[in-house]
Amino acid sequence: EVQLVESGGGLVQPGGSLRLSCAASGFTFSSYEMNWVRQAPGKGLEWVSYISSSGSTIYYADSVKGRFTISRDNAKNSLYLQMNSLRAEDTAVYYCARVDRVAGSDYWGQGTLVTVSS
């Protein structure tokens, strides 16, 4: 069974940092591309960042470029999102999602809440 479990969310002050983790199991993690997607309270889904299976190709949404860093450790079956210079508008539930080349983001974690507030 495919499982994705996010962790690392919490309350952080504006300008602070946070590192999210996503533990993957039930599939060959190193064979799949991965996405981070977020959802602000009461709002829609927003794609945040993408990483290829090897980690060699990375993309970011304009809203987080230069502040967030996506990475992965295929030996540990883990995906990460380092978030720096956090802003109130980064407040959201952050989901990691497995990317299937045909289906898109086919499996999602349960999400982790990040709240940026003083």
Place this chain on the structure above:
Amino acid sequence: SSELTQDPAVSVALGQTVRITCQGDSLRSYYASWYQQKPGQAPVLVIYGKNNRPSGIPDRFSGSSSGNTASLTITGAQAEDEADYYCNSRDSSGNHPWVFGTGTKVTVL
């Protein structure tokens, strides 16, 4: 980056048919995937590709595409289909690989 536009809300009578649309330039090049999201839950993939359902998704969900518009149809809507629905596709603009639609709230009356 490209945008995918959806109607904010639609309603359907129990047992009737509802179609949700998604418009955007990227849909001329890529199929849409569709996600169902219920309050407090993660999105669930319901349709992908030309018209494919993941295991466990009822066959009352179907997808289609024409030009720059993708559609999700629920034939014989059930109370449990009340949810937010999002389309998603590759982004043909080149700088961002993925884009999500604005979302449609489906209410089953």
